[in-house]
Amino acid sequence: MLRHLLQLTWKRKSRNLMLSLEILLAFAIVFGIAAFGLRFWQLYREPIGFDGTDAWSAAMQFSDVPADAISPDTYDLLRRSLLELPEVRAVGFATHSPYTLSTWTTSFKSPQTGARVDTDTIEVSDDVAAALGVHLVAGRWFDATDEGRSELPAVLNRRMAAALFPGRPALGQRFTSAEDGPPRTYRVVGLVDAFRNKGPFMTPTNFVIARFAPHTSQSRVRTILLKVAPGTPRAFEAKLNQRLKAVRNDWSYEIAPLASMRASLLKEQLVPLAVVAVIAAFMLVMVAFGLFGVLWQNTTHRIPEIGLRRALGASAASIYRQIVFEQLLLCSLAIAAALVLLVQLPLTGALGETLNWQVFAGAVLLSMAVIYLLSLACSLYPGWRASRLAPAAALHYE
Incomplete structure (x- = not known):
């Protein structure tokens, strides 16, 4: 059956070319999003080297004072003054x-x-x-x-x-x-x-x-890092700022818990991924409509062929399988062509560690699953419609 499907696909190569290119483009889009997301997940799971629990940051801001003008004793005064607060466990710079x-x-x-x-x-x-x-x-x-x-x-x-x-x-x-x-x-x-x-x-x-x-x-x-007691409320910021002002009232301080700084940074870094994912989802919907339309048109053009097969004894189930398997075969050929192109990225190291082999393999598997499911979903109704054709009606179709 595979040999027969390959022959049919080859004979209709001009008609299948645009459909193959559309599938190839969809695969490349899904691959890019999957690789981007998997790389983020891979980085997220790697150690960062420090805990940061119950830690606060206080950035000293004094734009009109050269950094080298700060007296060394100022740091010792800041450290001793902050350690006097009952909430503070350690002070570093x-x-x-x-x-x-x-x-x-x-x-x-x-x-x-x-x-x-x-x-x-x-x-x-x-x-x-x-x-x-x-x-x-x-x-x-x-x-x-x-x-x-x-x-x-x-x-x-x-x-x-x-x-x-x-x-x-x-x-x-x-x-x-x-x-x-x-x-x-x-x-x-x-x-x-x-x-x-x-x-x-x-x-x-x-x-x-x-x-x-x-x-x-x-x-x-210019940055003070503090370890504070567990459960220290955000209201501690005012108390900390007051103590810092008591040491150097001519400076301003940007104070925040590291936990909130981490959450804000993660949110900022995830925005591009969310935007790209929304755009990719919209493009996949457009690709799905395109695939469905092309398959519908191809099935309509093949009604006389389908009627002849039904008249020769082919069952409705075999017609259904043929339409679906032809689409999956065409999808496989387009994916194979895409992989030949995309595998050059990790082989040449063009994207460095961003696209390592683990990310590449995961992105390929996810992309294949998405494209195969998309192709299968788009071929189910045209295949069912073709299988329901009566032989007499199909042979009289013009």
Whole structure:
């Protein structure tokens, strides 16, 4: 039967060409949406490297004051003042807060090859690990014993450790900065599995966490990270702002719980996916109408053929199966052509990690299921209509 269906499909190749192209386009659309959604789901399930439960962020805003003009004692005064609040458990400082789109990109030199390795970087104080709940997989976090050392302590994620020290354990290794100015030497004191400060949908990157010490660091950070008691209400924001104003009344502060910052960022990042999904759904509906119309027209043109088959003894069920199987065969050929084109994306790495093989395989399976169901649904009524034709009426059709 398959050979017979292939012969019929080939003989009507000119008529089936536009239908095949329509199915191919629909498959590509569904594949794109499925790959986009699966990549989001894949990223969401990966670890981000910190907990963030019961953590708050307070961004210090002082546009008219240079960052390097902040006195080192100001940080100590802020920390001691905030720890006096009964709700506060830990206070740390960082260049930027998690769940924002802030990025600090820099380069370091590999000690083995001398090659530059680009990476995202953040500077944090010793108490940030307690404030955020950072998950170390090896080594230790920064502490007071690192003060005054010629080699600056650093915590790397696994990806950065593999890039700087391929095939070697990273703990205790040294690397240098590759930016303009005098080179600085760093020593790896700890490792994290990942650190994705932009949230669950951030693409994994190289990441270096450097130590910030107010009295020795060249930079000046502008974000306060706090660990508060469980169940602290949102009304704590006013109390926190009042305490910060008591230390520096000439600054303003943008205060928010990390939980609300995470929710806002996820909502913002999911908007493009929702918009694309709505557009894709509308296009699939249009494709379904097109497929149904073409199948209806093709069935009408084949009424004499169907009548002849019925007169020769073909059952209504066999006519029904023929119409449905022909459509599924045509759908399979269009999908095969689409796969030949789409498989080039992961093979060439054109989209990098965004379209890895897991995402590609999942998107292919989902797209095939959707297109086959769509084709089947569009062929059921034309097939039923053709099977209900009486042989005499079909043979007299003009």
